Amino acid sequence: MKVCIYSRISENPDGTSTGTARQERDCRELAASMGWEVARVYREDDTSAFGTKPRPVFEAMVSDIKAGSYDGLLVWKLDRLTRKLKDLATVVDAIETGHAFVRTVEGGINTANGGSHLLLTIQAAIANEESRNTSLRIKRKHQELAENGMHSGGGTRPYGFSADWTAVIEEEAAVIRNIAAALLAGESTLGICKRLTTPTVSGKPWHPTVLRKLMTSARLAGCREYKGIVYQSESIPAILDMETVERLRVLFRNPARKTKNAFRNSLLSGFVKCGNCGSTMHMKALPQGKEGFRWACAKPPVGKGCGRTTVVNAPVELVVIEALLHRLDNPALAEAAEGADTSRQSLGAELVAIRERSASLSQDHYVNGLIDRNTFLAAYEPLKARTDHLESLLAESPVAPAVSEYEGKARILWAGKTLSERRALLGLLIERIAILSFGKTGRNFNPERIAITWRF
Ligand SMILES: [Zn+2]
Numbered sequence: 001m002k003v004c005i006y007s008r009i010s011e012n013p014d015g016t017s018t019g020t021a022r023q024e025r026d027c028r029e030l031a032a033s034m035g036w037e038v039a040r041v042y043r044e045d046d047t048s049a050f051g052t053k054p055r056p057v058f059e060a061m062v063s064d065i066k067a068g069s070y071d072g073l074l075v076w077k078l079d080r081l082t083r084k085l086k087d088l089a090t091v092v093d094a095i096e097t098g099h100a101f102v103r104t105v106e107g108g109i110n111t112a113n114g115g116s117h118l119l120l121t122i123q124a125a126i127a128n129e130e131s132r133n134t135s136l137r138i139k140r141k142h143q144e145l146a147e148n149g150m151h152s153g154g155g156t157r158p159y160g161f162s163a164d165w166t167a168v169i170e171e172e173a174a175v176i177r178n179i180a181a182a183l184l185a186g187e188s189t190l191g192i193c194k195r196l197t198t199p200t201v202s203g204k205p206w207h208p209t210v211l212r213k214l215m216t217s218a219r220l221a222g223c224r225e226y227k228g229i230v231y232q233s234e235s236i237p238a239i240l241d242m243e244t245v246e247r248l249r250v251l252f253r254n255p256a257r258k259t260k261n262a263f264r265n266s267l268l269s270g271f272v273k274c275g276n277c278g279s280t281m282h283m284k285a286l287p288q289g290k291e292g293f294r295w296a297c298a299k300p301p302v303g304k305g306c307g308r309t310t311v312v313n314a315p316v317e318l319v320v321i322e323a324l325l326h327r328l329d330n331p332a333l334a335e336a337a338e339g340a341d342t343s344r345q346s347l348g349a350e351l352v353a354i355r356e357r358s359a360s361l362s363q364d365h366y367v368n369g370l371i372d373r374n375t376f377l378a379a380y381e382p383l384k385a386r387t388d389h390l391e392s393l394l395a396e397s398p399v400a401p402a403v404s405e406y407e408g409k410a411r412i413l414w415a416g417k418t419l420s421e422r423r424a425l426l427g428l429l430i431e432r433i434a435i436l437s438f439g440k441t442g443r444n445f446n447p448e449r450i451a452i453t454w455r456f
Contacts, residue, residue: 001036003072003103006061008044008080023076026105030074039070058087066094077106078369104369156201159214165236171198173239179215180244181402183251186427191420216252221245243348250395267317267422268295268433275436275451279305286312295435309437315445320426320433321414323452327429328410333403336456344397351390358383403428431455 007023020043031038042061058081065073073095075081081091095102101111157163160172175198182192193206200206218225222238225231240248272281274297281295282303292314299307327333358380365376403425406413417425434451 001034001071002039002069003031003036003074004040004042004061004064004070005031005038005074006042006044006058006081007076008058023080023105026076027074030103030105036072038074040064062090062094065091065098065100068098068100070098070100072101072103075102075104078102078104078367106369158217158219159201160239161219161236165219168237168239176214176220176239179211180240180248182421182424183215183248184244185424187420187424191418191424195418195420212252216245216249218245242352243345246348246352247394250391266293266313267419267426268313268320269423271426271430271433272316273432273434274305274309275434275449276308277306278434279303281305281309281311281435283313284310297435309435311435311449312445315447316433316435316450319447319450320430320452324426324429325410325414327454327456328403328406328414328425329408331407333429333456334407337403340397340456344394347390347394347397351387351394354383354387354390358387429454429456 005024005027007020007027024041024043028038042057044055044057061073064070073091078088081088091102094100095111103110158165160169160176161167162169175196179192179196183189189208189211193208193211196206200210214220218230219236220238220240221242221244222233222236223230223242224233224236266283269283270280272295273279274281277297279297280303282298283293284296285293292312294310294312295316297303297305297307297309299305361371361376361380361383364370365373365380371379414422414425431453434453436449436451438446438449
């Protein structure tokens with residue numbers, strides 16, 4: 001049997017490194033013990049298995065294997081070959097074409113007894129990798145990759161940052177923080193774009209696509225994103241905290257978002273519910289000659305309600321606004337909000353931590369081969385379930401409103417807000433407005449018919 005050895009210096013996660021000499025020696029020992037002839041040793045000087053730098057030795061090895069030059073390939077550990085799952089697929093392709101096997105000293109990979117297993121494992125890992133590209137994953141201190149993954153320079157600078165990404169432009173950072181708060185408060189991207197008065201970097205007006213791209217960028221949390229993986233950067237200052245960016249990403253991934261933020265033309269649309277049956281009340285025109293409209297519980301086929309409740313909008317709106325402003329003026333609100341904020345932040349922090357654990361677990365299983373499939377699944381599935389649970393909790397948990405600025409001057413600030421901002425503010429504090437019906441409905445307005453369910 002004729003085999004080749006591939007070796008590459010690599011930093012271990014604990015900071016130690018395994019030199020090529022040791023890798024080569026261990027591989028040779030393995031070959032000797034198996035009675036294999038080592039036909040060639042491929043030594044890579046490049047220390048990066050992540051980066052975009054070409055690795056000529058790796059390429060040469062792959063094409064030699066493909067050409068059928070060897071019966072097998074010995075590597076000290078699979079991550080010496082590459083940490084890029086797509087490169088692993090290249091290797092798999094080469095060993096299949098060249099009818100060779102791969103054997104590692106560490107990590108127990110041996111395609112000679114069950115090549116298809118490796119293939120499946122790798123394919124699963126690739127699928128896994130790609131499916132997670134949309135989620136935020138953090139790996140700390142991968143300075144090397146961060147350097148490779150650096151922006152290529154040139155082009156326009158990103159909004160909020162200097163051209164080299166190392167300094168924050170404060171006026172723009174303030175706009176970013178404002179947009180983040182508005183998005184998390186449920187304001188639509190279109191509504192936000194319409195009210196932004198300062199232009200984008202290119203000088204063009206804001207567009208929802210631009211806004212979305214900006215607000216889901218890992219850069220905002222002082223990170224660099226490279227091929228779907230997020231790395232903490234030492235040089236990029238953070239404008240938002242990680243938890244906020246995480247939450248924004250969850251928000252934009254939510255398919256319900258589009259309908260939820262559909263254009264609304266009334267302050268209370270969607271909030272007004274029938275106190276009798278609980279269904280959302282519809283807007284209905286008032287009789288000819290009267291201004292405004294009323295809310296009506298609609299029976300099928302128009303709605304899903306009981307059809308027994310109706311109320312004129314204007315006085316309801318007044319009562320709700322007064323109650324809202326009163327709440328905003330009150331210092332007790334800020335305290336309640338702070339408590340909610342703390343719990344939401346801990347949800348976010350747990351989510352980030354669990355994603356990291358899942359990622360390192362996958363790395364241990366798929367790449368390093370430290371744990372077998374059953375052990376991996378036993379550990380991974382609860383993490384996955386917890387991730388899904390946390391994501392839904394986070395998506396549903398009330399956003400602690402940043403409302404301290406309203407204390408004592410709610411009325412003045414309210415007056416300066418657009419409809420979309422007002423709706424967002426309302427949604428922060430109010431979950432629903434139930435319209436109760438006492439006997440004969442709709443005739444006389446009575447403030448006691450309004451029951452507001454507060455979030456805060
Ligand atoms: Zn009803």
